[in-house]
């Protein structure tokens with residue numbers, strides 16, 4: 502069937518605008534994606550027509566919104582192919598999900614001298630919570646190295662396991678350069694050592710899709726705003742048998758069963774992990790985004806984005822003085838590059854004047870930058886509403902930057 506790019510672009514009203522007197526080319530999708538009308542409209546409609554706090558309400562609107570929120574949980578469950586609805590915990594985003602696991606799992610299972618495996622290509626969100634846990638528990642962080650292409654060195658990964666390894670936390674797709682990690686294989690390895698795995702799916706669900714049961718992931722986290730949904734909402738998936746054993750993280754309303762001054766008992770899954778009023782409108786918006794991705798077709802999206810990746814890689818690599826980082830055999834459509842003698846920030850500022858939104862800096866991946874001896878890159882992260890013509894414009898803008906500085 503293929504992807505109808507005109508239809509897709511019409512679904513995203515924000516794309517149809519002029520910035521610095523040029524049509525907007527939005528290449529900052531790894532930071533956040535734009536939202537289709539389907540997501541905007543459903544959230545608008547709730548605020549205008551049906552908004553009410555959920556759970557335990559006896560009145561019409563509360564009942565309606567509760568049903569919509571719990572339907573959203575089902576939609577997300579299907580989207581990632583989890584076994585049970587109650588394995589879907591709504592969080593405020595990927596960062597919150599990782600912190601939650603680092604805390605709950607760490608409290609229960611990590612002891613002095615234990616080890617946690619992460620990788621050199623992680624976002625700070627999948628480094629710092631584990632580092633803090635190691636400080637609290639006097640445990641040790643072990644790091645999987647990457648090769649010059651930006652791929653994890655799997656032999657080294659296997660060597661990191663010991664009888665003290667408690668958990669592996671690894672990104673599915675790297676936000677800095679787009680590498681798709683072989684997480685299924687990595688999970689199989691970890692399970693051979695009896696070690697559970699958390700996968701950071703912030704950059705994966707919207708590009709590759711995910712089947713948590715096929716991966717056999719123990720935890721899988723992602724954010725709504727990077728998959729065409731709203732900000733302030735995300736998902737923590739966890740296997741029922743593991744979540745059931747973990748202590749709660751935040752406490753308060755909703756997550757309790759019985760409360761007295763002597764003792765409190767906790768609610769069942771998923772509510773045990775959703776203290777306070779959840780972002781129910783965000784959850785409903787996130788589910789609408791998942792439906793939008795399914796209606797558009799992840800296979801169509803993958804094929805279209807692969808074409809952008811191939812086209813862009815070729816065009817950009819023809820530019821003199823431009824160095825691309827991250828040339829993994831398996832990657833998403835992210836171009837991370839530096840230009841000879843030009844600070845990424847200066848390049849990004851000038852590219853912006855051509856109506857093209859790119860991100861510059863270390864992309865919350867300082868250890869990665871250190872590995873390559875650089876301070877930052879210019880990152881153009883493309884998705885299925887971008888076009889080859891926009892890539893041509895990026896190349897022209899980069900040529901202009903080169904001319905100005907050299």
Ligand code: PMP
Nearest residue numbers: 594595596624626676701703724
């Ligand atoms: N992990 C990865 C791979 C990311 O790309 C990001 C966001 N750039 C995060 C974690 C953090 O996501 P959020 O800011 O939505 O919590």
